[in-house]
Amino acid sequence: MKSKNRLHSFRYAFQGIFQILMREPNARIHLAISFLVVILGFYFRISVSEWLFLLLAMCMVFCAEIFNTAIEYLCDRITLEQDEMIRNVKDLAAAAVLVAALFAVITGVLVFWPYIF
């Protein structure tokens, strides 16, 4: 029974990933950039520690995007009217994505710069 529930949890989590990729253009852009980064990583034969930093950066961006989308859905469920607290909450969630994205850009530049230039 327990293991069946655990299997369901995995299914729900994958449904969440599928949902965000179908509904959020930003998530699809992140996925496309991640593919490009992985291709570059194999092309330049980057080191294990460089892979770890890049994977960390990509995961952080995806996690932030997933939480941001979940918070946006919840906020819109509460009210679609202009509300100062909703604005603050959405801005904070968007800030998390921005911070993660900045970390990813800096990581990408630091890793690939020596291989390209």
Ligand SMILES: Nc1ncnc2c1ncn2[C@@H]1O[C@H](COP(=O)(O)OP(=O)(O)OP(=O)(O)O)[C@@H](O)[C@H]1O
């Ligand atoms: N109900 C609301 N009340 C006040 N401000 C809001 C409200 N809904 C959205 N906003 C403001 O508009 C911004 C964009 O919100 P929206 O829900 O449109 O996100 P989005 O454009 O889909 O963002 P993302 O590109 O991250 O998916 C928010 O960060 C917030 O500043």
